[in-house]
Amino acid sequence: MGKAFCLRQASVNQQLKIVTVSAQGELGRRIRDMGLIPGTEVRVIGKAPLKDPVALRLKDFTLTLRNSEADHITVESLED
Template sequence: MNLRKMQTGQSGIIASVKIGGSLGLRMREMGLVPGTEITVTGRAPLYDPVKLRIHGQTLTLRNSEADYIEVDIKVETDSVEGKD
């Protein structure tokens, strides 16, 4: 799923960052690399920028930057132990 389309509270693992050049380098320097867990923690009133939790810190990205990041969404499962 594209990072821009994630809802507040959703978590996932970055699958790929599809941009090179100086913007790609800046994203990598911010820790946005494949295999990194991220959580969308909020959005501005007009949905731009998106607020993320990554490596225990808060980061905001413009939607135009979030478009380059593909995320594998974590699926929350309700496991019930001890029930038949």
């Protein structure tokens, strides 16, 4: 596994594992309610033309996050 970095910096089609979610309060609860918790594997499946929002695939569903939300999520690449 590689060095941890912010989810916003991930590339399309990159397979990742969530390391930490640093958001607090309502935003942190909402992110965790979407299934974005440490240990979860996700794949970036797309980014809008202006790079916001980012589309993620996890388990059996797709969700999108604004960059302001993705900034609170630290991930590691599962690829070499």
